[in-house]
Amino acid sequence: MALLHKFKISGGQVTYKSRFLGSDCYQANNEHSRIVVSEFGTVAMPDPCKNFFQRFLSRFEMPSESRPEPSDNDNVSFVTYKGDYYVSTETNFMHRIDPETLEAKEKVDWSKFIAVNGATAHPHNDPDGTTYNMGNSYTAKGATYNIIRVPPTKNSPEDTLEGATVLCSIPSVDKTKPSYYHSFAMSENYVVFIEQPIKMDLLKIVTGKMRGKGISDGVYWDPKRDTFFHLINKQTGKLSSVHYLTKALSTFHQINAFEQDGMLVMDMCASDDGQAINNYMVQNLRQSGEALDEVYNTMSRVFPRRFVLPLNVDHNTPIGKNLNTRPDSTATAIRISKEKVFCSYEELHDEELHKYGGLEFPQINYAKYNTHPYRYFYGCGFRHLVGDTLIKMDLKDKSMKVWEQPGLYPSEPIFVPSPDSTEEDDGVILSVVITPNKDKSTFLLVLDAKSFKELARADVPVNIPYGFHGTFNNTA
Ligand SMILES: [Fe+2]
Incomplete structure (x- = not known):
């Protein structure tokens, strides 16, 4: 179940907050104290309390009824549309989130606005705030891949995806x-x-x-x-x-x-x-x-x-x-x-990256260098099923800088530029580091993005599950 979490860095203090997403999926599973909503790899099996006959029938529903109800368990990423925060997976459902309290304000259905059955959790933004994404549409003629554009601003505070259009439809x-x-x-x-x-x-x-x-x-x-x-x-x-x-x-x-x-x-x-x-x-x-x-x-x-x-x-x-x-x-x-x-x-990359099992969860100085020639990217090395190193790659000579500590598993590195920075790598890297070896010893790691040296860590005395993607927002 999607667990939203937030580190707030302010006045030399780091505070941490987390909250389960109050999705319909979460409510339903919670009510039954078991998984009753099917997910990507999980099929919700018939209720074990039903007798055999009922169980037999529930396995043979008509296809239209047995179609998996899309999950609203938005556990992949925080994304922004029109300046608002949403959590997203890859189905048609997102939730608009209050970034202060992490409460879900409303459930938003892509298919109510345009002909798509969902959208990726990786939209791209233009500098003016226009957002692009992609989703599939399924009609009698077959599946199409639809490129979506969402305008940069709201016409009213309640606005969500109003004005979204399909820019191009590829069969x-x-x-x-x-x-x-x-x-x-x-x-x-x-x-x-x-x-x-x-x-x-x-x-x-x-x-x-x-x-x-x-x-x-x-x-x-x-x-x-x-x-x-x-x-x-x-x-x-x-x-x-x-x-x-x-x-x-x-x-x-x-x-x-x-x-x-x-x-x-x-x-x-x-x-x-x-x-x-x-x-x-x-x-x-x-x-x-x-x-x-x-x-x-x-x-x-x-x-x-x-x-x-x-x-x-x-x-x-x-x-x-x-x-x-x-x-x-x-x-x-x-x-x-x-x-x-x-x-x-x-x-x-050169040969050295093979030692670290390859690289995933890439990030760049997105605000200034996305869609522009650039020199640096950051990511996780993957010798294990989850990232176990943080890597900075210099495209000029394909040289690397690495942060690693045995038994520690860092999340996707988020680049945060220094205020008024002029150099591409002037800033810090944020990553949530977890370990299976010691109870309640998670921390937020801060690296100098230039040298890749550790600047600080903020210990969080709770266990945090492994997560996929995050985002940084400067509200100062
Ligand atoms: Fe992803």
């Missing part, structure tokens, strides 16, 4: 098996949707409950398929007629994307293997000893990669030639037919 090649995506990339003028071969079998998903299976049962990796990069112009909503593709990859988090000298540079954390979702099955998390070593050793590793997409491709563009003209870049982009450009990536 899924396979109507009943669209790709899963966790995020997307955005440069100054383009949204880039990455259609990876992690597929969602919609029929399997809607019949899952009848078969006693969770949503994850309908998600599969198809490495024989390519990955497509779809470029959508943010001004016109037009989809590029050039099809950029690369071999099968899986990606959860984008690092940054920017346009320079007619190229769109797109950096992401990616893997050649799309089985990552399976790593987090509860049976893996419950392993210990050699069985757990086996889980670690067979896990797919995720590394930072750069793709370079040439933007000016027309009938004069030569076929079979590398179009990436960026100096020192080993990424390639080769026009292979009239409308197809095949891309290969450049590694945004």
Whole structure:
């Protein structure tokens, strides 16, 4: 169940507050003292108190009734729309949150505003506050991927997603098996949707409950398929007629994307293997000893990669030639037919990162450098199922700085710029560090973003569960 938490740093003091999200899902599970709402990997099984006959019937409901009710357990991230805070997962439900008290003010349903069945927990913001996101729409004609735009300001205090529009609608090649995506990339003028071969079998998903299976049962990796990069112009909503593709990859988090000298540079954390979702099955998390070593050793590793997409491709563009003209870049982009450009990536790291198991949860100095050329990103090294190091990567020479302490597991690093900073890495890194080795010894870690040296830690005498994403807000 989503647990919202907050560190407040003020007047030399750090205070901590947490609160379970008062979602319908939380209420229902609480009332029954067990999980009664199906989640991504969990199917809510029939009530064990029912007699056999009732149980038999409840497994054979009609498909329309057995369709899994989307969860409102928004446990992935804090996001902002029109300056308000929301918590989000990937279903159609978000909750608007009072950032002071962490109370849920209201439940907001994307599908009441536009034709989408949900949206990612990783929207992007333009400097003026306009927000972009993506969601799927399922109609009789098949699944489409819809690019969403939410205006920057509210017309009334009660406003939530009013004025949201679908900027572009991209039909899924396979109507009943669209790709899963966790995020997307955005440069100054383009949204880039990455259609990876992690597929969602919609029929399997809607019949899952009848078969006693969770949503994850309908998600599969198809490495024989390519990955497509779809470029959508943010001004016109037009989809590029050039099809950029690369071999099968899986990606959860984008690092940054920017346009320079007619190229769109797109950096992401990616893997050649799309089985990552399976790593987090509860049976893996419950392993210990050699069985757990086996889980670690067979896990797919995720590394930072750069793709370079040439933007000016027309009938004069030569076929079979590398179009990436960026100096020192080993990424390639080769026009292979009239409308197809095949891309290969450049590694945004050197050998040293292999020692740390790859990098995930990338963060940058977003406010100043998102959609712009940049030099630094931060992330977690992943030798374990959760991050066990904090890493700063310098793109100038691919050198790294690392923070680690045995037995401590840091969360996604959040970059906070110093007031009036002029240098990209002038600021601090915030991370919530947990440990399974000692009771109630969680802390908020503060690193100097430049040197990666520890500046401070604020101990929190409670146990905090491992979390995904966070955000920083300067209210001073
Ligand atoms: Fe995420």
